[in-house]
Every structure is written in structure tokens, then in C-alpha cells.
Amino acid sequence: MSARTYLDAGGRAPLHPRARQAFDAATDEGWADPRRLHAEGRRARLLLDGARESLAGALGCRTEEVHLSAHHTASLHAAVLAISRGRRRIGARVVVSAVERSAVLAAARFVADETPAGRRTAGLPDGVDTVGVDRWGRVDLDRWQEAVSRRGVALAALQHANGEVGTLQPLGEAYGHARAAGVPLVVDAGASVGHVPVQDTWDALAADPADWGGPAGVAVLAVRSRVRAVRAWPEDEDPWFPGGVSVPAALAAAAALQAVLADRERADPDRRALVDLVRSSVARTVPDVEVVGHADDRLPHIVTFSCLYVDGEALLTELDRRGYAVGSGSACTSGTLEPSHVLGAMGTLTHGNVRLVLPRGTVRDDVERFLHDLPEAVAEVRRMIGATGL
Amino acid sequence: MVDARGLACPLPVIRLAAAARAATPGTVVTVWWTDPAARHDVPAWARMRSHTLVGTCPLEQPADRTGPSGPQAWATTVVVEGPPAAPPD
The missing domain is CATH 3.90.1150.10 (Aspartate Aminotransferase, domain 1)
Incomplete structure (x- = not known):
């Protein structure tokens, strides 16, 4: 051919060479179940914690704020669902831009659709409020401000950059408006992390290792400790993504991010x-x-x-x-x-x-x-x- | 009038472009379509080719049509390389 x-x-x-190296090394050293207490388990735990620490450093947050999922889609679904549920006393309205990834739009609709009838009669607002964009794909900031300031907004979601057309969103201003309204902002940074610097203008941020040369099968969701979330699924040691992830994959993701950021x-x-x-x-x-x-x-x-x-x-x-x-x-x-x-x-x-x-x-x-x-x-x-x- | 109902993208725009090429400037051309991409692509084509978009409205199913009705059809009207026309009532 x-x-x-x-x-x-x-x-x-394509897999970054440093990801492959880290994956191989972690397969030798960290193949064991990181939840077990013996030396092999503890070694795997140490590597996993190291990976989370490294990712936290790259994203500008604390290690305990970094959670690992199996896919970027799973990260976005969990963030939108759990954070909007954390604000169910306020309402169930979700504000999104019209150019969000399908996973974000689907999660926003899910929140709107699952709103119990009782809440409707209680008069709390729900539904998805979609804010339009200009011809370059940038969200309309006036409309955004108006949307997040309305009554009953549980959550707003805005991408850092659009993965289809490459346009950066005015995230700083959009975050400012959401913050002024007391609305948590979920940022899909799946197309941008590793390619452009990320500011601290988010309450939850999802990043995608497969996009920066990490392996498929692991993804990152960072949630600020100040954000209230109600996870409507069973308790687990890994509360955001029950069961945890592959240790070699996590390490490879972190190593690839370090490598691409250095370059x-x-x-x-x-x-x-x-x-x-x-x-x-x-x-x-x-x-x-x-x-x-x-x-x-x-x-x-x-x-x-x-x-x-x-x-x-x-x-x-x-x-x-x-x-x-x-x-x-x-x-x-x-x-x-x-x-x-x-x-x-x-x-x-x-x-x-x-x-x-x-x-x-x-x-x-x-x-x-x-x-x-x-x-x-x-x-x-x-x-x-x-x-x-x- | 161009009937592009049942045709998938990019055929509705291609049929419309062929009709526009044969028309003199100022001619009003309407395309009937069912493909969802045409909602965006007919206006985008008009902009790229300096035709004037008049608007889009739902097309009523003809009375003589029998059997189960197909997908919703729409009509989009443009003026070939012309100034804006008065919108239809």
C-alpha cells in the first residue's frame, strides 16, 4: 500500500511515542488492581495517583479534583447530569451553545426530559436554552448573559473551542456571566487541551487524551471541589466513574500531555x-x-x-x-x-x-x-x- | 420551480443551480425540498453565488396525493442575481 x-x-x-513508552512501563510496574493493599496494588495506586497529579498540574487544579472516565462522552454526560442534579432546588434549565458536542446536547436534553412532573407543577423552570453563534461559530455573548441570568438555570455548558471548525469561544466573558449569575459552567475542552493554554475559567472541565495523543479508553473530568454535584448512581470508591480506569492508560495519557505541552x-x-x-x-x-x-x-x-x-x-x-x-x-x-x-x-x-x-x-x-x-x-x-x- | 423533493444533498442545490443558470437575472426561482441539509445549503448557495434569498416556508401536500404522506416538504425561494423581491403574502 x-x-x-x-x-x-x-x-x-496517532498515539504519541511517550504515551506508548509510559503505557509499556506501567504495564510492567502497575498491572495490579490499585484498590488492593499489597505491594503490587500499592505500586499501581502510586502510578495512578501520579498520573492524576500530573493531569491536575496541566489543567491548573488540585489532584483530588481530577476524575478519570473511560471516554470523553462519559465525562460530559456525568458532568451535566450530576451538576444539574446538584441544583435541582433551583431549577432544571440547562443553557448550552448551539455548537456544543452532541454528547453535551444529548445530556442537556436528558436533564430536561427527566424533569419530574411534580417539579413542573411546583413552577421551577426546565428545558434546554440554546444560545446561537455568529458565522464564525462564536457564541452570542449578549444572549448568553441573558440566558444564564434567567431564573431556574441549573447549569451552563460551553466548549473551549469547537472541534469541527476550530473556533475558540469567548470563554472568559462567558464564564464571567455564568459566575455572576451563580450558575456552574461545564467546559468541554476536548478539542483544545494540549493545543492551546487553558485558563481557570470553568467549574467542571472535560479533556480528551485521545485528542492529544494519549490512548483511547481513558478521559479526564476535572470538577472544582466547590461545585455541588448529586451523582444519581451507586456509591463507589471512584465516585464519578465507578470501577476506575486502566492504570497504564491513565499514565500514558498524562505522559502524552506532558510531552505535547513541553513542545x-x-x-x-x-x-x-x-x-x-x-x-x-x-x-x-x-x-x-x-x-x-x-x-x-x-x-x-x-x-x-x-x-x-x-x-x-x-x-x-x-x-x-x-x-x-x-x-x-x-x-x-x-x-x-x-x-x-x-x-x-x-x-x-x-x-x-x-x-x-x-x-x-x-x-x-x-x-x-x-x-x-x-x-x-x-x-x-x-x-x-x-x-x-x- | 424546481421539485427536489426526495433528493438527498447536494442534489437539491445542484438542481436549483442548474435552473438559476438557465434563468435571466431577476427571475424568481422556488425549490421544493425534503432533505434537511437544504434548509442550510440553499441559503448558503444563494449567498456564495450572489443570489437573493426571499425565504423558506412549509409546502402543503398537493390535494391529489394519495397514500401515506412523506416527510415534510418545504419551499425556498430565491431571486436570481437580483435585488430583494417583496416577500410573498
Whole structure:
């Protein structure tokens, strides 16, 4: 097989070499059950605690505030459910941006739907309040302030950055508004941790090791000790995620984060330059294309564009055939009829969408080859569907 | 009028674009669609191609249609490379 170019690292980056090293070492040293009291168990416990301490340091919180789950989705579900339940005397309304990850939107709807009828008669507000975004995907701050200040808001959720289009949210201001209203803010930082610095503007923060080169099967939820949460599931030694996680996976996640953070500032300009190259080249070489997301206020490694008259699935397949793995938010690629709610909320073209999430180590040559082959691939797919000369 | 009901993305936009290409500037063209992506993509196409979006409204099922009704159909109207038209009543 010819060389492959992997440009779809969002939520599943290639495993960082340091993660593999740490995983192997922890498999030798920390294979035992960290809950057992013998020397083997204690050694595993020590490694697990070390991993949590290291993650806490990277996120700017205390070790006991870091909880490990099996998946980023599980982290987001647990945060939204337990923290909103912790405020059930106030209400069950959940405020979200229109471009949150589906897991956040599903959890918010779940909270709204499970609201007991009794509470409705008691007159406490519920429901999901979705705040719109501008054409770059940034949440409308005036509407956000208004939404979090209403009566009965249990919780607000806003991503740090959008993983589909790369746009950074005005998190500092949004957090300020939530804090002024006394509403806890859950921040989905699954697309940003490891790529841009994280501020302390959150009450709960979910981060995704698989996105920064850690192994799949472990994820991070940090919850400030001051946040009241009611976990409506059975008690366990690991209260947020009963049963705990794999010790080698936790250690590998922490080691990979340390490695990428140590290298972040050095790599950042190069990653941004590659994204700028894609943005300018695509707009110049592909007819009828729209580059999506904010040009400056964005993650360093994500770039998205939509091509008119193009079937997203056909383009994905054509690029795959030519050796490129890319992502897409088009309906035709998701197995459902509904296109990406993110692109829809931004008012941009949803079909013919291509999303590049550049893994670390992507070199200019990879991107230039892709940019060389892209116009022909788009033209081919347009020819196949009969969209020529439009 | 372009009937793109039952067609999946990007076909409704492609059919509409073909009709717009054949039309003279100022012509009003309406596309009927059922695919959810068209709600976003027809306005996005109009913006990218400097056509003027008039609006989208639900399409009533024709009276002579028999059998179980399909998905909700919608009608989106644009003016080909023209200034905004008065919205339909």
C-alpha cells in the first residue's frame, strides 16, 4: 500500500511515542488492581495517583479534583447530569451553545426530559436554552448573559473551542456571566487541551487524551471541589466513574500531555502556518468553496471548508482512495440525514464539507501534496454527480 | 420551480443551480425540498453565488396525493442575481 496521510486527528490522534513508552512501563510496574493493599496494588495506586497529579498540574487544579472516565462522552454526560442534579432546588434549565458536542446536547436534553412532573407543577423552570453563534461559530455573548441570568438555570455548558471548525469561544466573558449569575459552567475542552493554554475559567472541565495523543479508553473530568454535584448512581470508591480506569492508560495519557505541552510553544507557529496555507490555497484553487471558522481566534491545527455541489461522502472516499484520511460534517457522511448542527448553526454550507485536524508531526510536504490533489478530487466528484458548469 | 423533493444533498442545490443558470437575472426561482441539509445549503448557495434569498416556508401536500404522506416538504425561494423581491403574502 502506498503511503497514507492521516489528517483526521480530532478525538483520535496517532498515539504519541511517550504515551506508548509510559503505557509499556506501567504495564510492567502497575498491572495490579490499585484498590488492593499489597505491594503490587500499592505500586499501581502510586502510578495512578501520579498520573492524576500530573493531569491536575496541566489543567491548573488540585489532584483530588481530577476524575478519570473511560471516554470523553462519559465525562460530559456525568458532568451535566450530576451538576444539574446538584441544583435541582433551583431549577432544571440547562443553557448550552448551539455548537456544543452532541454528547453535551444529548445530556442537556436528558436533564430536561427527566424533569419530574411534580417539579413542573411546583413552577421551577426546565428545558434546554440554546444560545446561537455568529458565522464564525462564536457564541452570542449578549444572549448568553441573558440566558444564564434567567431564573431556574441549573447549569451552563460551553466548549473551549469547537472541534469541527476550530473556533475558540469567548470563554472568559462567558464564564464571567455564568459566575455572576451563580450558575456552574461545564467546559468541554476536548478539542483544545494540549493545543492551546487553558485558563481557570470553568467549574467542571472535560479533556480528551485521545485528542492529544494519549490512548483511547481513558478521559479526564476535572470538577472544582466547590461545585455541588448529586451523582444519581451507586456509591463507589471512584465516585464519578465507578470501577476506575486502566492504570497504564491513565499514565500514558498524562505522559502524552506532558510531552505535547513541553513542545506546544515551539510547534504552535508551524501548525498555524500549515492551517493558513490550507485556508489560502483552498480558497484560491478550488472553485465555489467556503472556508469555515474564525481566521485568527482558533485552534492551531483544525481547518474546515465546504465545497458547493459536492457529496461529502463521495469526496471523503475519493480522497481516501488517493491516500488521505480526512473528516467531514456533511450529512451524507454521518449515516443520518441531518447535517452537522455546528455548520448549520453557523449558517455555512453543510454539504461537501472537509475537516482537517492535523496531527503533531504533520509536515509541510504532507499538506502540500494534499493541496495539490484536492482540486482534482473535487472536480472528479462534481463530474460524477453531474455538477459541471454550474 | 424546481421539485427536489426526495433528493438527498447536494442534489437539491445542484438542481436549483442548474435552473438559476438557465434563468435571466431577476427571475424568481422556488425549490421544493425534503432533505434537511437544504434548509442550510440553499441559503448558503444563494449567498456564495450572489443570489437573493426571499425565504423558506412549509409546502402543503398537493390535494391529489394519495397514500401515506412523506416527510415534510418545504419551499425556498430565491431571486436570481437580483435585488430583494417583496416577500410573498
